[in-house]
Amino acid sequence: MMLKDQTIFITGASRGIGRQVAMLLAEAGADVVINGRNIEALEKLREEIEQQSGRTVLVLPYSVDEVAQVRDAFQQIKRTFGKLDALVNNAGVLQDRVLGMIDEQTVHQTLQTNLASVIYHTQYASRMMSVRKQGSIVNISSIIGTNGNEGQVLYAASKAGIIGVTKSASKELAPQNIRVNAVAPGFIDTDMARSLPEEKFNERLSSIKMKRIGAPKDVANVILFLCSDLSNYVTGQVIGVDGGMLI
Secondary structure (H helix, E strand, O other), rough: OOOOOOOEEEEEEEEEEHHHHHHHHOOOOEEEEEEEHHHHHHHHHHHHHHHOOOOOOOEOOOOOOOHHHHEEEEOOOOOOOOOEEEEEEOOOOOEOOOOOOOOHHHHHHHHHHHHHHHHHHHHHHHHHHHHHHHHEEEEEEEEEHHHHOOHHHHHHHHHHHHHHHHOOOOOOOOHOOOEEEEEEOOOOOOOHHHHOOHHHHHHHHOOOOOOOOHHHHHHHHHHHHHHHHHHHOOOOOEEEEOOOOOO
């Protein structure tokens, strides 16, 4: 197994990409820590993982933008597993706003959830990983963060910020053998994508050169690679998973 007996923490794991990542990494042999705010969904995921892979699952329901709760989460991981091999910063929110309609509360919520939480979790994870001089941190950005998009100035800013965090943290942590990379998904088949009006959904689908919407597992497979030893000389990279999407 690629991740035999590793301990991996996935934020935003209650649905979509995060859920698929948790299931795939457990199938690859990892014990997983899953975070989200929907306790019922997390418990259902825990049961599925335990039944299908037999791996240990630690459920940590909390808001990723609350620093005290982040600290408590890592203390619980240390008590339960004694180590952390990888972190997947996946939690995020998307609220479309055109310029002139972006209010202060939306700015605060988006930047705290999408960007500040990545910094908080990366700090605590790197402290745990530095003890053993090894680890992998994978941050989920977006094609919107690399290319921008109309009506998504705020979301794009938060996801572009994640790329800046990734590049800088990779330089800081490389001497400790801790790798930091980012994944930038395109149009992926999640609840968020399916909530779009039919016209907008078809418009985005038509912009993809591979002529299909991406599956959560397409993203999860890249994250599996970045968490495994197959990528042990890869750091500071941003890998697009978009099927050749043009924005």
